[in-house]
Amino acid sequence: MFYGAVVWDPWLIVAQIVCLQCLYYITLGFFLAILVGTRVSRLSLVYFFDYVTITTSTVTGWCVIASFLLSSIAG
Structure with a gap:
C-alpha cells in the first residue's frame, strides 16, 4: 500500500x-458548518x-479563516 512496497x-x-x-474538503465543510x-x-x-x-473586517471572515486553518491542521 505504501510507495515503494x-x-x-x-x-x-x-x-x-x-x-x-x-x-x-469534508473537513473544511465540517468546520465551516460549525x-x-x-x-x-x-x-x-x-x-x-x-x-x-x-476577510479580517468581519467576524464571519475570521470564522472562515479559522475554518481553513483548522482543516489544514487536521490534514
Whole structure:
C-alpha cells in the first residue's frame, strides 16, 4: 500500500490524491458548518471557493479563516 512496497502504480497515486482532497474538503465543510453556519442564514459554496469571504473586517471572515486553518491542521 505504501510507495515503494509495490511496483510503480500511477492509479494508486491518483486515488490517494483524490482521497486526500476529498478528506480536506469534508473537513473544511465540517468546520465551516460549525463556525460559519451558525453566523449566516444560508451556507453556500461561496465560503469554500471565493477569496472575498476570507476577510479580517468581519467576524464571519475570521470564522472562515479559522475554518481553513483548522482543516489544514487536521490534514
